[in-house]
Amino acid sequence: MKQFLALCAGLVLSTGVLAQIDSSFAAILQSEIDSRRTAAGITGIEFTIILDGGCRWTTTSGLGTSGNPIDTSLYFTIGSVSKSMTASLILLLQEDGLLDIDDPIGMHIDTDELLYVDSTETIRQLLNHTSTISNNWGDNPTTPLWQAVWADRDSVWSWRDALDSVYMLPKVSNPNRDHKYNAFTTYSILGMIIEEVSGNTYEQEAQTRLFTPLGMSNSVIFTNGLSMSQLNGVYANGQDRSTWSHTSYLTTRGGGGSWAGNSSDAATFIRALHTGQVISASNLADMHTKVDNAPVVLPGTCNGTVEVNYGLGTNIWEFRGADTSIYYGHGGNGLGMNILMHSADYGYTMAILGNDFEKVNEVGLMSIELGCVIENALSSYSCSIGSEEWEQSFFMAYPNPGSDVLNVNWGTEIESGELIILSNSGETVYSSTVHGIRTEINTAGLPMGVYIIQLNDGKHIRTSRWIKAE
Numbered sequence: 001m002k003q004f005l006a007l008c009a010g011l012v013l014s015t016g017v018l019a020q021i022d023s024s025f026a027a028i029l030q031s032e033i034d035s036r037r038t039a040a041g042i043t044g045i046e047f048t049i050i051l052d053g054g055c056r057w058t059t060t061s062g063l064g065t066s067g068n069p070i071d072t073s074l075y076f077t078i079g080s081v082s083k084s085m086t087a088s089l090i091l092l093l094q095e096d097g098l099l100d101i102d103d104p105i106g107m108h109i110d111t112d113e114l115l116y117v118d119s120t121e122t123i124r125q126l127l128n129h130t131s132t133i134s135n136n137w138g139d140n141p142t143t144p145l146w147q148a149v150w151a152d153r154d155s156v157w158s159w160r161d162a163l164d165s166v167y168m169l170p171k172v173s174n175p176n177r178d179h180k181y182n183a184f185t186t187y188s189i190l191g192m193i194i195e196e197v198s199g200n201t202y203e204q205e206a207q208t209r210l211f212t213p214l215g216m217s218n219s220v221i222f223t224n225g226l227s228m229s230q231l232n233g234v235y236a237n238g239q240d241r242s243t244w245s246h247t248s249y250l251t252t253r254g255g256g257g258s259w260a261g262n263s264s265d266a267a268t269f270i271r272a273l274h275t276g277q278v279i280s281a282s283n284l285a286d287m288h289t290k291v292d293n294a295p296v297v298l299p300g301t302c303n304g305t306v307e308v309n310y311g312l313g314t315n316i317w318e319f320r321g322a323d324t325s326i327y328y329g330h331g332g333n334g335l336g337m338n339i340l341m342h343s344a345d346y347g348y349t350m351a352i353l354g355n356d357f358e359k360v361n362e363v364g365l366m367s368i369e370l371g372c373v374i375e376n377a378l379s380s381y382s383c384s385i386g387s388e389e390w391e392q393s394f395f396m397a398y399p400n401p402g403s404d405v406l407n408v409n410w411g412t413e414i415e416s417g418e419l420i421i422l423s424n425s426g427e428t429v430y431s432s433t434v435h436g437i438r439t440e441i442n443t444a445g446l447p448m449g450v451y452i453i454q455l456n457d458g459k460h461i462r463t464s465r466w467i468k469a470e
Contacts, residue, residue: 021049021057025381030059032373037061037354040362043235044070044355048263049374050271052347058264064232064355065242073218074232075260076353077250079332081270081340083187086255087127087313088273089194089205091283095467096424096449098197101127101286101312108193115165123193126186127312128291130177134169136162137184137252143169149252153245156225159188159254179292179310184256191255200425202255208426213452213463214272219261225250226260234335235356246335257334263351270340271349274314274328277465280401287312288328302372317341327371333360339367346375395462397453401469404444410455410462413437417457421466424450443468 029049037045044062060070093099099108105126106119117133125131136145145167149157163185174180191202198205203221211219220226225247228234233242250258272278279287290309298306304321317327329341337359342349350370354363396409408419414435421430421441429446432439434455446468453464 021051021055022381025377026057026059028373028377029057029370030061032370033059033061036366036369040359040366041238042354042356042359042362042366043238043240044233046070046072046076046232046263046351046353048267048351050267050349051378056264056267058262065229066233066240068233070232070355072262072264075218075220075226075230075262076232076336076338076355077222077226077257077332077334078259078261078266078353079257079334079336079338080183081266081330081332081338082253082255082257082259083313084270084273084330084340085206085210085259085313086187086190086194086202087287088278089202089209090123090127090190091279091287091312092209092424092450093194093197095280095283099123099193105189105193109189109196113165114163114189115168116171117168117189118171123190124312125177126190128310129179129181129186130174130291131182131186132171132174133182133186133189134172135182135184135186136167136169138169143167145252149248153248155248157248157251158223159191159252159258162252162254163188163192178294181310184254187256188254194255202258206259209424209450210269210278212426213465214268214277215461215463216261216265216268219259219265219269221258222250222253222260223258231260231335231355232353233355235358237356237358249335253334257332263353266338266340266353267349267351270329270342270351274342274344274349280467287314288316290316301368303368303375306368331360331364333357337363339363341367341371343371343375346378348374348378350374395455395464397464397466401467402443403468403470404442406441406443406453406466407438408434408441408453408455408464409438410457414457417455419453419455421446422452422454424452 033045033047044064046060048058050056058072064070094101101123103123104120105111105123111117111119121131138146145162172180194202194205203223206221228242235241276284288311290311292309296308303319307318309316314328315330319325325345327341327343332338336357337354338352340351352363352367398407417434419432419434420428423429448468451466453466455462
């Protein structure tokens with residue numbers, strides 16, 4: 001029988017909450033991570049797990065740059081997990097009424113500049129990989145883009161440069177609109193749409209709509225590249241490439257792979273997304289709808305067979321063993337290999353970030369095996385937040401969505417705090433000094449849209465996302 005942990009519904013955990021998992025549980029996980037990493041030949045891994053109830057634990061195993069230990073203040077390139085971020089930004093723009101994902105892309109960008117790209121392709125088809133657009137990066141070093149990028153590792157590109165006609169490849173045949181995963185091109189085009197529709201850079205949209213409200217302080221969008229000293233190493237089957245320049249590669253990544261961060265931020269994002277803290281319930285249901293009519297099915301895992309499917313910017317893994325359970329998340333391959341997974345059934349989220357980009361299958365298998373270890377252990381270990389952590393973390397803005405009156409409750413008495421409301425552009429639209437445990441705000445003068453509610457009581461900063469619907 002599946003173990004369900006107590007869910008603290010409606011809570012937004014501030015970045016100050018560090019409730020840890022049981023030490024015996026942590027010891028089990030550390031042993032499993034160390035042994036599986038060593039057996040797989042992965043140089044270094046950073047791992048975070050978050051349990052329902054608020055417990056969070058981050059650990060490392062192995063080595064980072066040039067034989068140094070993994071440093072959780074440094075970055076991993078998150079790779080294609082960035083697609084979940086891009087999909088979230090697109091869906092948030094839809095919630096703002098600025099686009100519809102069933103719009104043809106030609107409504108929002110000039111496709112005449114994009115060779116082999118049909119203006120009638122819809123945003124949805126790019127999100128779920130059912131378009132006819134080719135991946136111009138390709139899967140081998142013979143494509144024009146691949147050759148140009150690696151010809152000069154120190155050259156600075158933009159991801160729009162990588163969509164130049166000289167690098168675009170002919171359309172793929174897809175008369176039935178089947179799922180055909182596109183690692184690069186379509187999500188770079190989605191990044192263009194985000195910038196055109198919002199009037200902001202992709203980086204600004206990610207920072208304002210995701211990083212800041214979710215407290216993701218160790219995440220960046222590396223449109224201008226990264227110094228290799230900022231990363232936790234780069235390896236290829238154990239060969240240390242941490243000092244090699246990768247500027248040309250990094251500056252082409254765009255909406256499909258330009259997020260770098262640590263495992264704590266990665267787990268925070270994927271958990272918030274798939275528990276409804278980022279996009280609306282209807283958009284999340286759309287994101288979770290399978291599109292692949294002929295999915296890959298992997299037999300013989302510790303959790304039975306696994307169907308690998310896709311939605312809108314998210315993988316959907318269905319495990320069929322003694323029970324059937326669904327996991328949401330994404331894998332990412334770039335200058336490393338990463339897997340992020342959220343299980344509502346078992347009540348946990350995990351992020352595995354590795355620094356060896358050749359270890360795709362190994363990290364994927366590790367995620368499944370660690371999932372089995374976690375799920376078996378949850379029958380013996382639970383998570384609860386103590387009173388001090390509860391006081392630091394409780395923060396509710398309701399009704400959500402709302403209209404002319406907003407109630408904010410922070411659950412414990414404070415003498416004085418600053419409560420502000422930020423628009424999606426980062427502008428402060430309301431500010432007030434508050435005390436006690438709750439307040440009521442007249443929001444009749446605010447236009448419809450998405451807002452960030454933030455409380456600073458001098459000790460902790462708590463945030464919540466609120467939608468004014470009418």
